Amino acid sequence: MTETVNITIKIDPALKEEIKQLAADNQLSMSQEIVNRLQASLQSALQQETAVDNLHSDETPDDRLSATELRQIRALLKKSKKKK
Numbered sequence: 001m002t003e004t005v006n007i008t009i010k011i012d013p014a015l016k017e018e019i020k021q022l023a024a025d026n027q028l029s030m031s032q033e034i035v036n037r038l039q040a041s042l043q044s045a046l047q048q049e050t051a052v053d054n055l056h057s058d059e060t061p062d063d064r065l066s067a068t069e070l071r072q073i074r075a076l077l078k079k080s081k082k083k084k
Contacts, residue, residue, distance in 0.1 A: 019034060
């Protein structure tokens with residue numbers, strides 16, 4: 001069995017009633033409803049911290065442009081300045 005600890009928190013009475021109703025709807029104790037929601041919140045936050053973009057591609061911040069790519073960009077910028 002997983003070890004648990006008791007904590008005491010102060011919350012708005014309306015929030016308590018909302019949690020109580022959600023727990024009843026999910027057929028859980030208030031304590032288990034709170035634990036489930038905290039765990040989901042923490043997992044979501046961790047996923048957001050590690051997510052790079054919505055395509056789930058890995059990117060490294062040290063990806064630098066090559067000399068050739070820089071020359072191409074500079075050439076494009078010069079062309080756009082000449083058109084103005």
